[in-house]
Amino acid sequence: MLSESQKLIEKKRIKSLPELERPRTVRLKFIKVGSLQYISHLDLQRTFNRVIVRACLPIWYTKGFNPHAKLVFSTPLSIGAQSTCEFLDIRIDREMSCETIMERLNAELTEELKIVDAYIPERDFADIKWASYDISITSGGISENTPEQIMQRIKEPIFMLKKTKAGEKEIDITGLIHSFSCKLVEGDIKISCTLSASSTEYLNPELLISGLARECDLLCGSPLEEHYDIIRTSLYDAEFNLFK
C-alpha cells in the first residue's frame, strides 16, 4: 500500500503521464467472496468509486455539470451469493499498464474483494448468456436418495414466480437451465449447474434452489436462507465460450 504522502506525489505524477487520444476501457475481473457476499450491488458500486480514487488511477471523468467516473459492471450478483468471476469496466484517459492498474487496485482492496485480471476487453457484456454456479445445501432433510430424487425432479417443469419488468409471472424455470448435476458430499448436496444469465432471461440460482427445496422437501420446514452457499464460477457466451 502506498503511504498517504507517496499518494500525493503519485497524484502529481499522474498528471504528467501521456494522455490517450480517446478514453480507454480496461476490464477488471474480480472476486467477491466471504463477507462480501452480503454487500449489495449498489454498495459495491459506491465502494469501487472510492477505491479508484485511493488507487490513484488516471480515471476518465464524464464532462458536464456532475462529472463522474464511468463504472460498468457485468451481470449483478444478488446478496448472499459469492463469485469468482465478476467483471467491471473502467475508463482511463492516460497511459497506464493493466498490470499497474491491477496492482494499485489490489493495494486498496481486501482478500475477499480482489482483482484477479485486468486487460483490454474484446467482448461486450451483452454477449453474456450463461453462468455456472457451485451450490451446496446443508440440511437435516437430506438423505442418500436425495441427489437421485433431485435429478428426477429437475426433468419435469418447476413453476416459480419470477420478477420480470412487467411484474411477477409464473414460469417454468427448468427452461432456463442448460446443465445440472448433483451429488452427495459428506452429507451435503453439491450442485453444479449452468443457468441462463442474459439480461432478459436471468435465472437467479436462489430461485432454483428454493424451487428444488419446495419440490423435494429438502429442509423439513426450516428456512432455506440458513442452509445454502452459492458461488458463481464462470460466465459464457451463447456458444459456451468462456466470457472474458
Add this chain to the structure above:
Amino acid sequence: MNKNNTNISSILKSVSKPGRYSGGEYGQIIKDKSKVAARFAFCFPDTYEIGMSNLGVRILYGVLNKEDDVWCERVYNPWIDMQEKMKEHGLPLRACESGDPLTEFDMIGFTLQYEMSYTNVLNMLDLAGIPLRSADRDDSMPIIIGGGPCAYNAEPVADFFDLFNIGEGEEMLPELCRLYIKMKKEGRYTKREYLHEAARSIEGIYVPSLYEVTYNEDGTVKAYTPIYDDIPRQVKKRIMKDMDESYFPEDAVMPYIETVHDRIMLEVYRGCIRGCRFCQAGMIYRPVREKTPEVLNRQAKCLYESTGYDEISLTSLSISDYTELERLTDLLLEWTNENMINLSLPSLRVDSFTKELMDKIATVRSSSLTFAPEAGTQRLRDVINKNVREDDLMRAVGVAFAAGKNTVKLYFMSGLPTERYEDLKGIADLASMVIDKYYDTPERNRSKKPQVTISVSCFIPKPFTPFQWEAQDTMEMLADKQEYLGSCITDKKIRYTHHDARVSRIEAVLARGDRRLAPALELACKEGFKFDAWDECFDYDKWISVFERCGIDPAFYANRAFGLDEVLPWDIIDCGVTKEFLLRERNKAYEGNTTPNCREKCSGCGANKLGGERTCCPKARS
C-alpha cells in the same frame, strides 16, 4: 471471514441488512491476539450505520490501536431480527474484527451519546453474557468503561459501569490500558486495586463504586462521599489542550454499506462560544479550542487519499464561529474542486449565511437550508440566549430565495422556561413571515411555491446548563402546546412536525436521574427494552410501568424544579464551567438579559482553568 463467523455466516442470509454484520471492511485493524497485552472492545450502543458515523469512535479506535500491545475492535448493537437469530442459535455478541465474544476482552468501552441508548448498553452486555452490575463481575470479567456526553451525569447507569471517562478520551483511554497492562505484568491486578489506582492516578477517571451516596428524606441527594481519601472529591474533566497536536486518525475503516455520515468529517474546533442556555454541548465542551487551517487542510488531504470519499464535512457545534473559516475554505477549495469533492457546512448560523458563502460552497447551494431560531419571539430568544434576530433570519432566507431556493427548515423548541402561548404563536408568525419574504424577493424562482417546515422539539433540562434546575412541562402541557401551535398554522405552505413528548419525558428522567434509577433500567433490560431512540421500539407505557414497579416517580426527576441549593447528582463532576456561572446565567434568563458570546466578552464561566491553545478565553491556564 474468520472461522468464528461460520455460524454467523449461516444466519446472515436470513436477516435484514446483513452488511451490518458481515465485517471485512477495508481499513479495519487486525492484530495477532496472542501478541497483544490488552484487548479493548469499543461498543457503540446503536446500529452499525450510526456507530460507524461517529467521529469520536473513529478517533479513539485509532488512538488505542496506535499502542502496539493493545488491540481495539468495534462492536455495534445488532438489530432486533439479528438478535433473535443469535439467540435461536446460541450465539453471543461478538466484536467485528476478530469475531470473538466480548467475554474474551480485557476492557469494554461504551460511548454514551444519548440517554435513550442506555437500554442498548444493558442489552449488549446481556447479549454478551456479561453480568449487568459492576458488583456482580469478578476479576475475570472485562472492565466496563463509559464515556461521551452522557458520562457527565451517568448516575442512572453508574451501577453497571466500573468507571467513566470524564471529558476527552484521547489520552485517558491509553493511560487506562497502560495501567491495566502494567498491573497484569506485575501480577498485582485485581479489579478492586485497578479501579482504585485508576481513580487515584489518572485525571478524569470517575469510579462510581468508590463514592457512597446518601439521600435526604425528601428524596434529594444529601452527599457523595469518597470511600478513600486519596481519590478526588470531585472529578475534573480532561481536555486536549492543543487540538493541532491532538491525535488525528489519518485513515478510516471504510463501511461497505451506506452509513449516516458516509464522508470525511473534519473536526474544526471543540467547544462553542455561544452559550445557549438550554444547550449541554455548549457548556460541557468548553473552552473553545481551534485547529489551524493549515493543519486541517493537511488532515483533510490525508483522509481523502486514504478513504477516497467525495465529501468533506466541516464539523463543530457552529461552523460559522470558526475564526479562520475563510482561510480554511480557500485552502480546501484549492484542491477539492478539481478532485470533484464536495464541501459541506452543517451547523450554519443565520447571521453568517451570506451570498459569498453560497457561491463558494456547492453543497450550501444544493442542499435544503436549515436554521435554528429555537424560539418564536425575541423575548424568549433573549431568555435562552439564542442571539438570533428576526431580521438576521429574514436576510438569510432572502439570500437563499434569491438564489433560487424555495424550501427552508426551521428548528424550534417548546416548553422552554418562561414560555407563554404568544411565544408559540410567534413560531407560526415567523414561518408566515418567511413565506411572505419569498414573495417579496424579486429574484425568486417564480415557477415554484415556497415551503417552510417547522420542526419543534421539547425542552429537556440537562445537567451542566443554566436550565439544569428547571422543571420540564408535564406531558399534558407539552401536548396542549403542540396542539395550540398546530392550530396557529393555517397556511398549507407551512409544514409542522413535532417530537414525541413522551420520549422527551423519559429522556428528562434519565438526564437528571440518580443511582436509584438502576433497578428500573435493570428491569427494562430484563423485559427486553432496546433501541429506545427508535420510534418503532419506544413504548412509553412500558417505561411508566417499569418505573412504577420499582417505586420510582418519573415526575421527581422530570417535572420537579430542583432546588438551587440542592446537591445535584452530577455535582461529583467538575466540567470546568462553575455552578456559580450557571446560576448567574439562570438569573439573567429570568430577567430576559442576554450574555455576549465568548469572543465579544468573557463571562467568566470558569472553563479557562482547564487551559487550551487557540481559545478566546482570557488567561487560559494549562
